[in-house]
Amino acid sequence: xxxxxxxxxxxxxxxxxxxxxxxxxxxxxxxxxxxxxxxEEEYGHMPEVVVTPETAEQTAAVVKxxxxxxxxxxxxxAGSGLSGGAIPIFGGILLSVEKMNKILEVDFDNMVVTxxxxxVTNDIISMVKEKNLFYAGYPMxxxxxxxxxxxxxxxxxxxxxxxxxxxxxxxxxxxxxxxGDIVNLGxxxxxxxxxxxxxxxxxxxxxxxxxxxKAIVKLSGLPTASAVLLVLYETARQAIDSVPVIISxxxxxxxxxxxxxxxxxxSCKYLNETLPYENCGAMLVIEVDGSSAEQVESxxxxxxxxxxxxxxxxxxxxxxxxAVERIWNVRRNIAxxxxxxxxxxxxxxxxxxxxxxxxxxxxxxxxxxxxxMKIPCYGHAGDGNLHATLVKDPExxxxxxxxxxPEALRDLxxxxxxxxxxxxxxxxxGIKRRDxxxxxxxxxxxxxxxxxxxxxxxxxxxxxxxxFN
Amino acid sequence: MNIIVPIKxxxxxxxxxxxxxxxxxxxxxxxxxxxxxxxxxxxxxxSLKDSHGAxxxxxxxxxxxxxxxxxxxxxxxxxxxxxxxxxxxxxxDTWATSYTLSEAIKALGNVDLIIAGERATDGDTAQVGPGIxxxxxxxxxxxxxxxxxxxxxxxxxxxxxxxxxxxxxxxxPALITVVKEIASPRLPTLRGxxxxxxxxxxxxxxxxxxxxxxNLGLKGSPTKVVKIETPKVTRGGTVVEAMDDASVTEAVxxxxxxxxxxxxx
Numbered sequence: 001x002x003x004x005x006x007x008x009x010x011x012x013x014x015x016x017x018x019x020x021x022x023x024x025x026x027x028x029x030x031x032x033x034x035x036x037x038x039x040e041e042e043y044g045h046m047p048e049v050v051v052t053p054e055t056a057e058q059t060a061a062v063v064k065x066x067x068x069x070x071x072x073x074x075x076x077x078a079g080s081g082l083s084g085g086a087i088p089i090f091g092g093i094l095l096s097v098e099k100m101n102k103i104l105e106v107d108f109d110n111m112v113v114t115x116x117x118x119x120v121t122n123d124i125i126s127m128v129k130e131k132n133l134f135y136a137g138y139p140m141x142x143x144x145x146x147x148x149x150x151x152x153x154x155x156x157x158x159x160x161x162x163x164x165x166x167x168x169x170x171x172x173x174x175x176x177x178x179x180g181d182i183v184n185l186g187x188x189x190x191x192x193x194x195x196x197x198x199x200x201x202x203x204x205x206x207x208x209x210x211x212x213x214k215a216i217v218k219l220s221g222l223p224t225a226s227a228v229l230l231v232l233y234e235t236a237r238q239a240i241d242s243v244p245v246i247i248s249x250x251x252x253x254x255x256x257x258x259x260x261x262x263x264x265x266x267s268c269k270y271l272n273e274t275l276p277y278e279n280c281g282a283m284l285v286i287e288v289d290g291s292s293a294e295q296v297e298s299x300x301x302x303x304x305x306x307x308x309x310x311x312x313x314x315x316x317x318x319x320x321x322x323a324v325e326r327i328w329n330v331r332r333n334i335a336x337x338x339x340x341x342x343x344x345x346x347x348x349x350x351x352x353x354x355x356x357x358x359x360x361x362x363x364x365x366x367x368x369x370x371x372x373m374k375i376p377c378y379g380h381a382g383d384g385n386l387h388a389t390l391v392k393d394p395e396x397x398x399x400x401x402x403x404x405x406p407e408a409l410r411d412l413x414x415x416x417x418x419x420x421x422x423x424x425x426x427x428x429x430g431i432k433r434r435d436x437x438x439x440x441x442x443x444x445x446x447x448x449x450x451x452x453x454x455x456x457x458x459x460x461x462x463x464x465x466x467x468f469n
Numbered sequence: 470m471n472i473i474v475p476i477k478x479x480x481x482x483x484x485x486x487x488x489x490x491x492x493x494x495x496x497x498x499x500x501x502x503x504x505x506x507x508x509x510x511x512x513x514x515x516s517l518k519d520s521h522g523a524x525x526x527x528x529x530x531x532x533x534x535x536x537x538x539x540x541x542x543x544x545x546x547x548x549x550x551x552x553x554x555x556x557x558x559x560x561x562d563t564w565a566t567s568y569t570l571s572e573a574i575k576a577l578g579n580v581d582l583i584i585a586g587e588r589a590t591d592g593d594t595a596q597v598g599p600g601i602x603x604x605x606x607x608x609x610x611x612x613x614x615x616x617x618x619x620x621x622x623x624x625x626x627x628x629x630x631x632x633x634x635x636x637x638x639x640x641x642p643a644l645i646t647v648v649k650e651i652a653s654p655r656l657p658t659l660r661g662x663x664x665x666x667x668x669x670x671x672x673x674x675x676x677x678x679x680x681x682x683x684n685l686g687l688k689g690s691p692t693k694v695v696k697i698e699t700p701k702v703t704r705g706g707t708v709v710e711a712m713d714d715a716s717v718t719e720a721v722x723x724x725x726x727x728x729x730x731x732x733x734x
Contacts, residue, residue, distance in 0.1 A: 230656065274653035304659035315659035317544065320502040321481050323656060 003090055003461075004069045006048035014051055014093075017061045022099070024050040033094045036081040038432055039344075043084040047074065047094035054099045056174055056182050056213040063211065063462075064180030066093055072464050073178075075207040077117070077149025082347060083430030085153065085206045089465050097148045100213055103127060110188045111219045112171060117148025117212050124217065134222040136163035137170075151212050154204030156426035161247075161382030162254045162289075163220075165426065167203040172216035175202060178209070178457035188216055201452070206428050207463040209456045223289035225296040226254070230316040230327045231307045232280040236260050236377075239282035240358045242310035243381050246286065247354065249306060251299045256382030257285040260361070263334045263376040270337035273330055280313060284381065285331050334378050335389070342374075344392035346405055350416045351425030354384040363415045364388050371408040372396065385425035388412065413440055429467045438468055470523040470581045470621075472514045473574050475601065476507040476542060478535045479591040503538040506586035508654035513616060513647045514584050515546045515655065521618050524548045526577065530558060530570055536670055543665035544657030550665075551577065555674035560687030563592070567600025568684040573673045575605065582624070583644040587612065595646070602644035610639055614650035 014023045024030050027046075035044035053059040066073045072092035079086055088094045101118035106128065113124055113135070122143050124135050137150070138157055145155070151173070156165040172186035185199040186192055202209055233239040236258075243256055259267070261281045268277050277283070284307070288299045297319075304315040318324045338345060352360055361377065368375040373393055379386040390408055392401045413423045413436050423429075429437050438446065446468060453460070453468075481500040514525045527542035529535050530553040539550030553573045561569065574580055585598030595611070602609035615627035619638065628635040629648050639645070675685075683689055707727070711720035728734045 229659070275656070301659065301662070304662075308659065316656035317659055317662055318656065319541070321500055322502055322505055326656070 002070070003092060003464075004071050006071060006092060010065070010069065010071065011049060013065060014049065014062065017065070018051055018053055018058055022052045022054065022058075024052070030094070033076060033079070033096065034087065036079045036084060036086050038082060038084045038087075038430075043087055043089075043431055045087050045089045046091065047088040048091045050094045050096060052096050052099045056100075056176060059095065059097075059100075059176045059211055059213055060180045060182050062093065062095060062180075063176050063178065066461050067179055067459055070459050070461060072461050073211075074463050075148070075152070075211045077146035077152065078120070078144050080145045081149060081153065081430065082349070082427040083153075083206075083424070083432045085428050085430035085463070085466055086149070087431060089431055092461075095211065097146065097211070097213070101146075104214070106131075107188065108133075112188050113217045113219060114214060115147055115217060116214055117146060117151065119147050121145050121147050121150055128219055129222065132222045132224070133219040135169060135217055136220045137166040137168060137217075147215055147217070148212055151203055151215060152205065152207045153426070153428045156380070156383070156385065158255045158257065158380065159287075160380060160385075160426075161256055162252045167200060169218040169220075170199065170203055170215055171218050173199055173202065173212050174214035175210045175212050178459070178462035182213075186216065204428070206430060206466050208453060208466050210462060221291070223254075224291055225293040226287060226289035226324070227296050227300045228318040228324045228327050229284075229286045229288075229300060229304055229307070230275070230318070230330075231284040231286065231304075232277075232313040232316075233282050233284070233311060234280065234313055236282040236361045237358055238311040239284050240361060240381065242284070242307055242312070243357060244355050245310050246303055246306055247382065249302070251288065251302055253299075253303065253382065254287040254289045255285065255380070257331050257379065258357075258381035258386070259283045259285070259331060259334065259378045260376060262374060263378040264330065266337045266341060266376065267330050267334045270340060271329060271333055273326075275316075275330070276314075283330075285327055331378070334376065335387075338376060338389065338391055342392050342394045344398070344401060346390040346409065347427075348388045348390065348409070348412065349385065349424045349427040350388060350412065350421055351383070351385040352416060352419045352421030354382070356419040356421065357381060357384060357386070359419055360386065360388075360415065360421075364412075367408055367411050367415075370411070371404045373401075373404065373408065380425075383425070384421070409436060410439075431466060434466065434468060470517065470521060471579055472517060472523050472525045473577065473580050473583045474507070474510050474514050474525060474527050474542070474547070475570055475574075475583065475585050475597070476511065476527050476529050476538055477504040477586075477589045477591075477597075478502070478529065478531050478538050479504045479589055482590060501534075501537070503541050504586055504589045504591075506588060506590060506649070508586075509647050509649055509651050510584045510586045511542055511545055511547065512652045512654040513613075514582075516652055517582075517616065517618070518546065526551060528553060528570065528573060528577075530554070530561075530566060530573075539670055540662070540665040541657055543668055544661035545655055546658075546661055550668065550670045552670050552672045553674075554672055555676075557675050557682070557686050560690065561685070562690035562692035563594050563596035563600055564691055565684055565686060565689040567597045568604055568689070569678075569680065570597065571601045571604035572678050572680055574601065576673060576678055581641050583607070583642075585644065585646045587646050587648050598644060598646040605644070608639055608643040609645070610637055610643065611646045613645045613647045616645070616647075616651070 030050045033050050034046045072090040074088040074094050076086040076096045097118040100116035103115045105114040150166045154167045264277050290296045318327050364375045374391040377388045478501045481502045517523050525547045526549040527547045528551045588595035612629040613626045614629045617625040619625050624639045709720045709723050711717040
């Protein structure tokens with residue numbers, strides 16, 4: 001790749017910019033920055049140095065240095081990513097935004113929060129909650145993830161059916177470009193067509209086009225009431241078939257989550273949950289929210305009725321927090337439960353048009369059988385984003401798994417594409433799906449993306465080797 | 470079999486804040502839920518209904534908005550709900566509450582079994598269930614983890630005690646309080662919810678109950694709460710900090726000295 005190494009002279013210069021405490025070289029300390037939530041053995045890579053700038057100016061000075069010397073820079077948030085986006089695969093400088101962690105302003109008149117990107121997203125939510133406001137673009141890993149990581153990945157999550165994903169709520173940002181300049185994009189503006197929307201280009205760019213150091217985040221009114229339905233179906237097909245019926249009915253639920261039989265059973269056994277799941281082939285978890293308990297109740301009943309009319313075996317309801325938590329726990333613990341069964345797995349993130357969801361289920365069964373692996377399927381059915389997960393049979397050898405996994409993924413991705421879908425809905429391409437993207441994407445689209453990358457980052461120092469080569 | 474389940478509305482306590490000035494719970498904005506331990510009593514009653522046939526009536530004492538927990542009980546499968554509500558009942562302690570509830574249950578008539586939760590998560594006294602049994606002069610068995618119907622006139626119950634279990638034969642009518650081991654509570658269903666919305670909830674008050682006014686509400690409560698406070702943690706503890714490699718040795722030495730002084734090592 002022709003990148004320059006991080007020499008003692010570079011370390012000295014970094015320490016001059018950042019102070020000794022913000023430059024880490026001890027192997028023990030920087031090890032934590034060598035991986036994210038993907039499989040460490042497969043994707044992990046050590047950085048040569050970890051820097052923790054405290055300001056955008058310091059960040060810019062580091063990037064200028066890196067660009068001058070042609071040293072790769074890998075930006076990093078909380079490290080909860082699921083595609084290896086924050087892993088420094090060429091070594092070089094790992095730049096963590098962890099010390100840029102201040103909420104700078106809560107502007108109630110404009111309903112926005114300005115925050116540095118090392119802020120834990122949950123802190124924004126807790127801070128504005130007492131004013132009956134909320135930040136709606138939050139993913140499921142909300143308790144740990146940083147705002148910066150959410151922006152870099154354009155994170156989605158459980159409530160995207162109604163509220164959309166991160167990008168909808170980012171009105172402005174301060175960015176350090178790959179050349180080390182600082183630029184402000186957007187602002188406290190609801191509308192802005194003054195030139196290309198570079199802000200939206202940065203959102204979901206996985207740290208390949210720059211480092212977002214501040215963001216202006218749009219707030220919404222906090223829904224004061226919510227309720228959850230747990231709907232049991234005999235078959236996955238019936239469950240999935242009722243999703244478009246619910247969505248097209250006019251009431252927009254906050255979430256519609258799908259769990260197939262394997263997911264439900266594994267999670268319930270893990271939790272000692274006694275829901276009557278034995279005779280059910282799939283479940284939907286549907287959440288509705290709103291500003292009055294009466295509205296939420298009538299929406300809940302209307303949706304429940306639709307489910308019963310569309311082959312549901314039973315509709316359970318949860319209107320108080322304890323019951324709501326009990327239902328959500330089943331959905332939230334699926335991944336954890338499967339890690340107990342077999343820690344070797346590939347958590348996938350395919351997204352298809354919602355109406356195509358019924359067609360993907362039999363394909364998963366076919367792939368599961370063909371490659372002798374379990375593929376529990378669960379996820380955000382309401383927006384077509386399914387976390388079909390390839391789980392290694394504990395009996396299968398690692399050698400067999402390494403052969404079967406890429407073949408199964410290629411099969412899964414080509415089926416997804418045939419149905420009009422894409423290989424990642426919210427986790428990103430990173431390093432994990434890079435080679436598959438290049439095989440599946442329209443070559444013209446890929447050329448355009450590469451052109452943009454080259455224009456922003458001529459020396460290819462900003463998170464190189466992610467999304468595409 | 471006619472089964473009565475007394476249930477209570479309690480504040481949802483997972484996010485409770487305490488007022489540092491008064492030492493009491495900040496109640497504003499706190500959601501009310503059915504006492505989580507009462508769900509096991511409801512489940513025990515509904516399981517008996519499933520296996521042996523029974524009419525299950527949930528009874529709660531509280532303001533009109535306490536109807537919410539009765540709706541929830543009916544949504545789970547109860548046949549009926551009764552709200553015991555009157556301004557004069559306000560501020561009742563466990564004595565006055567168990568008295569009022571026992572009179573309400575007597576007024577409903579013809580009860581075979583009363584199943585209560587182990588205790589409420591707010592007051593934590595575990596007195597109202599046994600109190601009702603005392604006022605009604607019924608046999609009582611607490612901390613029940615299993616119920617077997619022996620005949621129309623008796624149950625065999627398993628009672629959780631420190632050393633293990635007791636098996637008791639209990640003549641009916643009787644009152645039992647149940648523990649979590651009894652069964653995992655079912656969730657309310659949409660069908661149940663719709664039934665609850667159509668069910669007319671009976672309200673019992675001083676108007677339709679014959680009650681000794683000296684046993685009612687705050688005035689009839691022998692317990693007076695003088696003060697509630699959060700216990701202070703008196704253990705201080707010493708933090709031995711090690712900021713860098715050099716200070717680690719020093720910190721370890723200090724820790725070792727500390728342990729030696731106390732003859733731990």
